[in-house]
Amino acid sequence: MIHSLHFRLAAGALVAIALALTLVWAVLSHLFTDYLADQYSNEMTSVMDSLAARLSVENGALELKNEPADSRFQIPAGGRYWQISPDGNEEPLRSRSLWDEEITADDLSKDMYCGFRETDGPDGSPLLVSMKTMALGEGDAKKNFTVYAAFSKPEMDAALESYHRPLRLMLLSTGGMLLLAAFLQGWVGLRPLVRLRDRVADIRAGRSSHIGTEGPSEVKPLVREINLLLSERETAIERARARASDLAHGLKTPLTVLSHLVEALPEGQRDTALQQIELVRQRADRQLQAARMGVEQMATTSLLGISGKLVNVLTPFTEEKGIDWHLDIDPSLTVQADPADIAEALGNVLDNAVRFARTRIDLSAGRSQDDVVLSVSDDGPGADPESYNLMLKRGVRIDEGTAGTGLGLAISGDILEAYGGRLDLSASRWGGLQVKLMLPAMAGRPPAIA
Incomplete structure (x- = not known):
């Protein structure tokens, strides 16, 4: 199926112009x-009538008082021919241009060519012949x-070609101009x-926020x-923002109350309960952040700017x-993309x-075909390639001895996927982990979360 309006309009114009x-x-x-x-035909009729007017009957035979003055009748294969054939066995009278050739009704073609019958001329080229049966005298006399009056068929063909040649050029030029006009019309018409x-x-x-109302009436x-x-x-x-705000405020009070209640528990149970409450709070914050992804306005985010801010925040720890x-x-x-989303994904x-990391963290960015790639590499212990897919799943921690919820990389992957990107894990050149955050150079708007 053809989806281009330009192509459809051009094809339609081409067909219409060709037919026209x-x-x-x-x-x-x-x-x-x-x-x-x-x-x-008029010329041949005039020749035949002129010949008939010059005939007379002398001693029972047809005689031509004088021949037509056209010199082409006197030259062998001169291009103009005439012949008078009496009924019976009398020899026909004919122009010198026919030489020894005789036109007979039996030799004439059955098919008509532009109203004429065709036969061979004295030089072998075809002749177009007009004929008329007449009578002279009365009674027994x-x-x-x-x-018969004839002319050269190549002469007529040459006249037709001399007309058709410029006609073809004129029509081809007209077609080219019409195609150009149709292309310009389509280009101008589709500009809105x-x-x-x-x-x-x-x-x-x-x-x-809105599209202006100016433009053609069709649009x-x-x-x-x-x-x-x-x-x-x-x-x-606005409704989604209101629901997210209500949910955030609605969770704060119960979580705060639970945090105070668990203080009365034994130390081991209290630490476990507080850890779980904090986990619920973090997951709620993550879900609220994901909900905001679908309603925030898109913006142009500088990767150096957002990266610099995050590095400044983390520098005291490093x-x-x-x-x-x-x-x-x-x-x-x-x-x-929304700066908060990029900060969330990169921050994790x-x-x-x-x-x-042990001694260094490399943060670089560049273009790769249609993607913008933000790469984070460290010289830490890294991970087995077989575990990369597990690291991108929610709640999965490869090293159980380290702090964390196992949600960071999974959330970053979700944010990138919402913008049409992805997260890629590989080994760094120092043996640690390299994480590539890939986003389309022109990222699309993330879908709203119902």
């Missing part, structure tokens, strides 16, 4: 052919005869859709429907462990690197 020009060719060619045939696409892109990027109903859809979406966003940071990020490198990965 073919029809014009057929009509003009037929009209000129009929006109030319009429001219030759009446003589019946047939008059291009502008509409740009306005929708501005809305998706958070630079605008205005679509614009109106899109604006109504955006209004309904804004209403749904200084205590003697870990050095190495950043290599182009200041102009950006992604179209950096937190994991800080926990396991």
Whole structure:
């Protein structure tokens, strides 16, 4: 199935122009052919009538007082021919141009060519022949005869070709100009859709909230429907934000009460209960963050800016462990995503690197085909390649002796997937873990979470 409007319009114009020009060719060619045939037919009729007027009967035989003055009749194969064939066994009278050739009714073709019958001329080229049966005298002296007038068929073909050649050039030039006009018409006609696409892109990027109503009348109903859809979406966003806020406030009080209640428990049970309460609080925060992903406005996020802020926050912890940071990020490198989402996804990965790194953490970013790749590498103990898939699952910790909930990488993966990206794990060149956060260079808007 063809999805391009440009191609459909061009194909439709090509078919319509081809059909129209073919029809014009057929009509003009037929009209000129009929006109030319009429001219030759009138000329041959005039020759036959002129010959008949110059005939007389002398001693029972036909005699021609004088021949037509056209010099072509006097030259062998001169292009014009005449012959008078009396009934009976009398020798026919004929022009010198026929030389020794005689035109007979039996030799004439059965099929007509532009109203003429065809036969071979003295030089072997075809002749087009007109014929007329006449009579001269009365009573016993009446003589019946047939008059033939002919001309060269190549002469008529050459006349037709001399007309068709410029006609073909004219129609081809006209077709080319019409195709160009059709292309320009399609390009100009589809410009409002291009502008509409740009306005929708501005809305998706958070630079605008609605589409302007200016434009062609054919596009205005679509614009109106899109604006109504955006209004309904804004209403749904506000409701989602309100529900998220209500949920956040609703969880704070029960969790606080539970935290106070467990203080009365024995020490071992209290620590376990507090750990579980904190886990519930963290999971609730994660879910609220995920809910906000679907309703936040898109923005252009600088990877160097967001990375620098996270590194500044984590630097006090890495200084205590003697870990050095190495950043290599182009200041102009950006992604179209909410800064909070990128901070959440990158922060989880950096937190994991800080926990396991020994002396260094490398943070770099670059482009790979259509993706922006943010890479975090450390020189920690790393992990077996067989365990990479497990590390991306929720609640799974490879090293049970370390703190954490096992949710960080899984949450980062969820955030990237919401933007059409992914998380990739591999071994770093120092033997630790390398985590690549891949996002489309033009990330799409994350889907709303119901």
